Amino acid sequence: MPWITVQLLAGRTVEQKxxxxxxxxxxxxxxxxxxxxxxxxxxxxxxxxxxGIGGILASEKFPGPPSPYGSGDPRFKTQT
Amino acid sequence: MPWITVQLLAGRTVEQKxxxxxxxxxxxxxxxxxxxxxxxxxxxxxxxxxxGIGGILASEKFPGPPSPYGSGDPRFKTQT
Amino acid sequence: MPWITVQLLAGRTVEQKxxxxxxxxxxxxxxxxxxxxxxxxxxxxxxxxxxGIGGILASEKFPGPPSPYGSGDPRFKTQT
Amino acid sequence: MPWITVQLLAGRTVEQKxxxxxxxxxxxxxxxxxxxxxxxxxxxxxxxxxxGIGGILASEKFPGPPSPYGSGDPRFKTQT
Amino acid sequence: MPWITVQLLAGRTVEQKxxxxxxxxxxxxxxxxxxxxxxxxxxxxxxxxxxGIGGILASEKFPGPPSPYGSGDPRFKTQT
Amino acid sequence: MPWITVQLLAGRTVEQKxxxxxxxxxxxxxxxxxxxxxxxxxxxxxxxxxxGIGGILASEKFPGPPSPYGSGDPRFKTQT
Numbered sequence: 001m002p003w004i005t006v007q008l009l010a011g012r013t014v015e016q017k018x019x020x021x022x023x024x025x026x027x028x029x030x031x032x033x034x035x036x037x038x039x040x041x042x043x044x045x046x047x048x049x050x051x052g053i054g055g056i057l058a059s060e061k062f063p064g065p066p067s068p069y070g071s072g073d074p075r076f077k078t079q080t
Numbered sequence: 081m082p083w084i085t086v087q088l089l090a091g092r093t094v095e096q097k098x099x100x101x102x103x104x105x106x107x108x109x110x111x112x113x114x115x116x117x118x119x120x121x122x123x124x125x126x127x128x129x130x131x132g133i134g135g136i137l138a139s140e141k142f143p144g145p146p147s148p149y150g151s152g153d154p155r156f157k158t159q160t
Numbered sequence: 161m162p163w164i165t166v167q168l169l170a171g172r173t174v175e176q177k178x179x180x181x182x183x184x185x186x187x188x189x190x191x192x193x194x195x196x197x198x199x200x201x202x203x204x205x206x207x208x209x210x211x212g213i214g215g216i217l218a219s220e221k222f223p224g225p226p227s228p229y230g231s232g233d234p235r236f237k238t239q240t
Numbered sequence: 241m242p243w244i245t246v247q248l249l250a251g252r253t254v255e256q257k258x259x260x261x262x263x264x265x266x267x268x269x270x271x272x273x274x275x276x277x278x279x280x281x282x283x284x285x286x287x288x289x290x291x292g293i294g295g296i297l298a299s300e301k302f303p304g305p306p307s308p309y310g311s312g313d314p315r316f317k318t319q320t
Numbered sequence: 321m322p323w324i325t326v327q328l329l330a331g332r333t334v335e336q337k338x339x340x341x342x343x344x345x346x347x348x349x350x351x352x353x354x355x356x357x358x359x360x361x362x363x364x365x366x367x368x369x370x371x372g373i374g375g376i377l378a379s380e381k382f383p384g385p386p387s388p389y390g391s392g393d394p395r396f397k398t399q400t
Numbered sequence: 401m402p403w404i405t406v407q408l409l410a411g412r413t414v415e416q417k418x419x420x421x422x423x424x425x426x427x428x429x430x431x432x433x434x435x436x437x438x439x440x441x442x443x444x445x446x447x448x449x450x451x452g453i454g455g456i457l458a459s460e461k462f463p464g465p466p467s468p469y470g471s472g473d474p475r476f477k478t479q480t
Binding site: 172179180183188190191206 | 241242243244245246247248249252256259260263264267268270271272286291293
């Protein structure tokens with residue numbers, strides 16, 4: 001403990017996951033005062049067909065490439 | 081999305097939770113390229129009687145005050 | 161199975177929970193073609209101090225009574 | 241928030257998922273008095289080898305095609 | 321890892337939780353071939369008003385004392 | 401109920417899953433006094449790229465074959 005679960009829209013690279021795990025662990029350790037060794041994180045890659053937002057599947061709401069991240073589309077900045 | 085769940089040993093202050101939520105949100109937004117508005121976090125306060133580590137309840141393994149964090153005991157630095 | 165977990169801001173009445181469980185079970189059974197007996201639901205009441213949205217605790221973002229639902233404040237209609 | 245997780249035996253079509261997400265969102269919004277935009281849902285497709293019921297894997301208990309739903313077998317109506 | 325979450329109807333004693341954590345850890349370690357130190361377990365006590373089975377709250381379905389376990393009522397043997 | 405979720409590093413065989421589900425169900429039923437039929441278990445296979453321990457992905461920390469279990473490497477006995 002602490003045990004962290006991150007549900008993300010699928011499509012992140014291994015490099016992004018490395019950086020995410022490093023950053024979340026460092027910040028959790030700093031704020032909670034526990035050792036970094038105590039922090040474990042599981043990332044769950046959620047497919048667009050398995051994510052509903054406002055009653056609509058992400059695959060309908062955000063058609064196109066697997067992951068909308070970094071698309072520059074301002075909707076994604078606030079919606080995803 | 082992203083949706084983050086943090087299971088923590090109960091005993092953190094509201095100030096620590098504020099700081100934790102701010103830091104995890106900032107880092108997730110930065111690494112994933114999504115807006116901070118898209119990041120939601122739920123903290124689950126786990127009581128010592130409800131956490132087992134290595135087959136032993138935390139209330140047995142770490143008797144004493146509710147939260148061992150910041151105790152200076154090196155065991156906590158790596159175990160909790 | 162199906163097994164459904166609902167994380168909600170704390171403050172709902174038992175009557176609302178009864179209605180929610182009945183409705184989600186009925187719809188899941190209808191869409192998935194399984195019996196209602198097969199559907200189980202767990203509601204997790206999340207305190208405002210344990211919910212972060214956009215990097216800010218709900219207790220800061222929505223100060224006041226425990227639950228903002230039904231407040232008529234349009235922010236709650238979209239944010240909570 | 242509300243945040244809903246649905247663990248389902250794998251094998252549902254995208255059409256079923258669309259309908260499920262729409263129905264659960266509508267009912268949750270209606271009962272809780274929050275906007276539909278606030279409801280997010282994640283569907284987790286559970287493989288038969290990863291689901292145990294009564295101590296037996298679903299792949300042993302319900303051998304055959306991936307999903308038993310809609311099979312007309314009354315066991316599925318109550319067991320799955 | 322392994323990380324185990326157990327959702328239980330509230331009402332178990334600390335002695336039962338000790339025994340549960342010890343048994344699940346021992347069996348997981350034995351079957352998976354990992355050390356017992358690697359196994360962590362979180363128990364979530366679910367109140368009767370927060371558990372829906374077949375579309376009905378457990379507080380309606382099983383009225384009476386907080387926990388039906390060990391009641392000798394055969395319904396509980398199969399339903400809870 | 402009880403409902404058990406087991407997050408495991410991916411790579412276990414179906415035989416191990418059968419044995420794990422049987423053992424966890426038997427022990428939970430025995431300790432909690434509920435019927436085995438009431439116990440449901442979901443196993444989540446976590447890929448090495450999706451598991452962070454101490455701020456490092458398991459794929460970096462434990463490079464090599466998919467699953468380190470049974471490798472005889474004492475690190476795995478305590479770390480995984």
